[in-house]
Amino acid sequence: MGDYYSGDEERYYYDDDDDQDASDGLPDLETEVSLPSTKSPSSEVITKESLLIAQRGDLRRIMDVLSLKEHHARTLLIHYRWDVDKVIAVFVEKGKDKLYAAAGLTVLEHDNLSSELSSTVMCLICMEEVSASDVTTMDCGHHFCNPCWTEHFIVKINDGLSRRIRCMAHQCHAICDEAKIRSLVSARDPNLSEKFDRFLLESYIEDNKQVKWCPSVPHCGNAIRIKYDELCEVECTCGLQFCFSCLSEAHSPCSCLMWELWTKKCYDESETVNWMTVHTKPCPKCHKLVEKSGGCNLVCCICGQAFCWLCGGPTGREHTWTSISGHSCGQYKEDQEKKTERAKRDLLRYIHFHNSFKAHTDSFQREAELKETIQEKISILEDNQSTFKDFSWVTNGLCRLFRSRRVLSYSYPFAYYMFGDDLFKHEMTKKEKEIKQNLFEEQQQQLHANVEKLSLFIGEPFDKYPENKVEELRMKVINLSVMIDGICRKLYECIENDLLGSIQHAHHSIAPYMSMGVEKASELSICWENEA
Amino acid sequence: MVDFGRVQKELQECSRDMAASGIKVSPKSDNLARLVGTIPGPIGTPYEGGTFQIDISLPDGYPFEPPKMQFATKVWHPNISSQSGAICLDILKDQWSPALTLKTALLSVQALLSAPEPDDPQDAVVAQQYIREYQTFLGTARYWTESFAKASSLGVEEKVQKLVEMGFGEPHVRSALEAVGGDENLALEKLISS
Numbered sequence: 001m002g003d004y005y006s007g008d009e010e011r012y013y014y015d016d017d018d019d020q021d022a023s024d025g026l027p028d029l030e031t032e033v034s035l036p037s038t039k040s041p042s043s044e045v046i047t048k049e050s051l052l053i054a055q056r057g058d059l060r061r062i063m064d065v066l067s068l069k070e071h072h073a074r075t076l077l078i079h080y081r082w083d084v085d086k087v088i089a090v091f092v093e094k095g096k097d098k099l100y101a102a103a104g105l106t107v108l109e110h111d112n113l114s115s116e117l118s119s120t121v122m123c124l125i126c127m128e129e130v131s132a133s134d135v136t137t138m139d140c141g142h143h144f145c146n147p148c149w150t151e152h153f154i155v156k157i158n159d160g161l162s163r164r165i166r167c168m169a170h171q172c173h174a175i176c177d178e179a180k181i182r183s184l185v186s187a188r189d190p191n192l193s194e195k196f197d198r199f200l201l202e203s204y205i206e207d208n209k210q211v212k213w214c215p216s217v218p219h220c221g222n223a224i225r226i227k228y229d230e231l232c233e234v235e236c237t238c239g240l241q242f243c244f245s246c247l248s249e250a251h252s253p254c255s256c257l258m259w260e261l262w263t264k265k266c267y268d269e270s271e272t273v274n275w276m277t278v279h280t281k282p283c284p285k286c287h288k289l290v291e292k293s294g295g296c297n298l299v300c301c302i303c304g305q306a307f308c309w310l311c312g313g314p315t316g317r318e319h320t321w322t323s324i325s326g327h328s329c330g331q332y333k334e335d336q337e338k339k340t341e342r343a344k345r346d347l348l349r350y351i352h353f354h355n356s357f358k359a360h361t362d363s364f365q366r367e368a369e370l371k372e373t374i375q376e377k378i379s380i381l382e383d384n385q386s387t388f389k390d391f392s393w394v395t396n397g398l399c400r401l402f403r404s405r406r407v408l409s410y411s412y413p414f415a416y417y418m419f420g421d422d423l424f425k426h427e428m429t430k431k432e433k434e435i436k437q438n439l440f441e442e443q444q445q446q447l448h449a450n451v452e453k454l455s456l457f458i459g460e461p462f463d464k465y466p467e468n469k470v471e472e473l474r475m476k477v478i479n480l481s482v483m484i485d486g487i488c489r490k491l492y493e494c495i496e497n498d499l500l501g502s503i504q505h506a507h508h509s510i511a512p513y514m515s516m517g518v519e520k521a522s523e524l525s526i527c528w529e530n531e532a
Numbered sequence: 533m534v535d536f537g538r539v540q541k542e543l544q545e546c547s548r549d550m551a552a553s554g555i556k557v558s559p560k561s562d563n564l565a566r567l568v569g570t571i572p573g574p575i576g577t578p579y580e581g582g583t584f585q586i587d588i589s590l591p592d593g594y595p596f597e598p599p600k601m602q603f604a605t606k607v608w609h610p611n612i613s614s615q616s617g618a619i620c621l622d623i624l625k626d627q628w629s630p631a632l633t634l635k636t637a638l639l640s641v642q643a644l645l646s647a648p649e650p651d652d653p654q655d656a657v658v659a660q661q662y663i664r665e666y667q668t669f670l671g672t673a674r675y676w677t678e679s680f681a682k683a684s685s686l687g688v689e690e691k692v693q694k695l696v697e698m699g700f701g702e703p704h705v706r707s708a709l710e711a712v713g714g715d716e717n718l719a720l721e722k723l724i725s726s
Contacts, residue, residue, distance in 0.1 A: 124631055125538070125595060125630045125631060126535060126537065126538050127537075127538050127541045127542075128537070148596075148630065151593075151596050152596050152630055154596075155593050155596040155597055166629075168629055168630045168631055169629060169631050170629040170631045170632050170636075171629070172629075
């Protein structure tokens with residue numbers, strides 16, 4: 001399970017999918033590899049209620065393999081970040097003792113110890129003589145009085161260290177038995193004991209790389225557990241789609257880093273600011289930004305103030321092409337021009353990609369509104385008792401439109417970074433870059449043209465069409481959908497193999513292409529078949 | 533609340549073997565939450581011959597939370613801030629165990645004086661010097677010991693002298709000075725009020 005299935009396998013399975021068989025769940029072969037018993041989804045929603053069940057599944061496996069009690073299994077799994085396979089691997093390679101020692105786990109019987117204790121014992125923490133009945137001995141063999149233990153536990157729980165409360169003895173790395181913690185703390189403060197239990201339970205989410213909280217705001221209370229690759233996009237039952245890897249919105253085929261850079265760039269519009277600082281100068285009098293479009297170095301602001309373009313200082317109006325009377329500066333002129341040129345080029349490039357990205361996300365928004373009008377059209381046709389009973393071609397076509405529009409939108413920031421200087425400047429020669437960029441842009445254009453075409457078809461007033469025309473439209477939409485799916489898949493192949501695949505000095509991976517869109521995580525206890 | 537019963541016992545225990553350990557802990561005032569620890573500079577180190585005072589304040593959760601310790605005497609050491617006297621020592625942070633005591637913690641601080649850890653510095657300037665110019669470091673550390681760790685003890689003698697001349701008994705003067713951490717004026721106040 002630790003091995004991620006590659007994108008290739010994924011594509012292979014979806015190859016003979018088409019839009020019409022939406023019921024096709026995850027391919028069998030994948031599940032056979034990891035879980036022989038039942039078909040299961042690659043992501044599941046863990047709710048407040050199912051958290052216990054989810055955690056218990058992993059605990060049970062460790063308890064069975066190592067014949068341990070539940071709290072011992074939990075200590076091990078918390079230490080190994082809930083990676084069951086890792087625990088078993090360490091057990092096989094290094095043996096039980098090393099496995100336990102690393103996790104601070106002591107599984108020993110101390111039956112003889114109680115007899116060693118006389119009727120009163122000196123507690124080394126409070127330095128008082130206490131009755132032996134008021135003393136608790138941990139698995140590591142250290143014993144202290146109950147009030148001291150309790151105090152210790154309370155401090156640790158309040159510090160947020162519930163998951164790893166160590167023995168009080170100096171340099172003892174043993175983790176305290178959670179049952180003993182629970183019983184001592186609940187006697188003093190039942191609320192805190194509950195808090196302790198919740199911390200232990202939530203460790204399953206906090207300390208587990210296969211499980212993450214849904215990033216919805218306000219928080220829906222759910223967490224998502226994935227089975228295979230962390231690099232995927234999921235939809236929580238609350239409806240939020242997100243990238244499991246970076247927890248921001250689903251952004252494939254952008255890599256997480258590209259998306260992070262892009263959102264940051266869009267947020268602070270740094271290019272505009274950059275361009276303005278290089279391309280304009282504030283008037284020394286009214287401080288408005290002035291752009292010089294040509295002419296000599298004496299610039300005149302609309303407020304009437306003249307100033308020197310080179311140094312920005314106020315001047316008189318008397319001047320020639322080469323000098324301003326009574327004013328001398330003028331060094332670094334060439335340098336300045338180069339900088340201006342560069343800033344302008346960078347900004348224009350950014351504006352180009354940003355406009356394309358924005359145009360497609362805007363289209364996406366508008367097409368989302370189509371959903372309702374299409375429903376209306378369908379109900380009109382249904383009322384007219386048309387011979388058509390099946391309208392899945394429209395709804396499926398619309399879904400295909402949404403998905404491919406998304407891919408198209410995010411392909412622009414991808415291209416911005418793929419062929420720009422920020423990330424891969426030294427990865428490709430100019431020539432290579434040109435070839436690759438052409439290859440990519442050709443596919444992007446093809447996708448763009450077909451997506452627009454589909455958008456047009458879907459928007460047609462088919463409720464007013466005669467039946468033969470509806471049939472014609474239906475075929476067109478179905479065929480185009482299949483074609484677009486193919487183009488998207490090819491585009492991803494191109495990105496994964498030809499573009500990102502050849503990058504040497506950085507690691508960029510993208511969430512694989514999902515023909516059926518971002519996968520909906522299923523409820524933990526509900527079967528996958530019902531979900532589809 | 534601080535477990536004062538335990539602090540009380542710790543102080544007794546500490547004064548019992550002061551001769552052997554050289555480590556002293558005394559309350560700053562009547563409140564046992566603020567104390568002063570004294571450790572002799574370890575022999576064979578640039579701190580030899582110096583006496584270092586450490587301000588100790590006990591958090592409410594003591595001994596389940598670590599005591600806060602800070603050098604009151606200026607000291608030149610990679611793991612101790614030359615400005616504030618803050619100490620970088622694991623047992624005073626996450627490695628604290630309730631089974632440790634003020635005395636054992638001070639012993640650890642003393643051990644830190646003998647064995648600096650420049651890779652985990654509190655004072656980057658000192659740490660750099662320790663790594664790059666060890667001889668200069670030794671010189672500075674020795675000079676600081678001379679000027680601050682010994683002068684203060686000399687200073688105490690002068691203060692004692694002064695207060696005795698005012699007509700107070702020497703043992704009283706000493707305990708008063710000790711209780712207020714060496715501040716002459718506070719000691720005078722204490723002597724007058726008692």
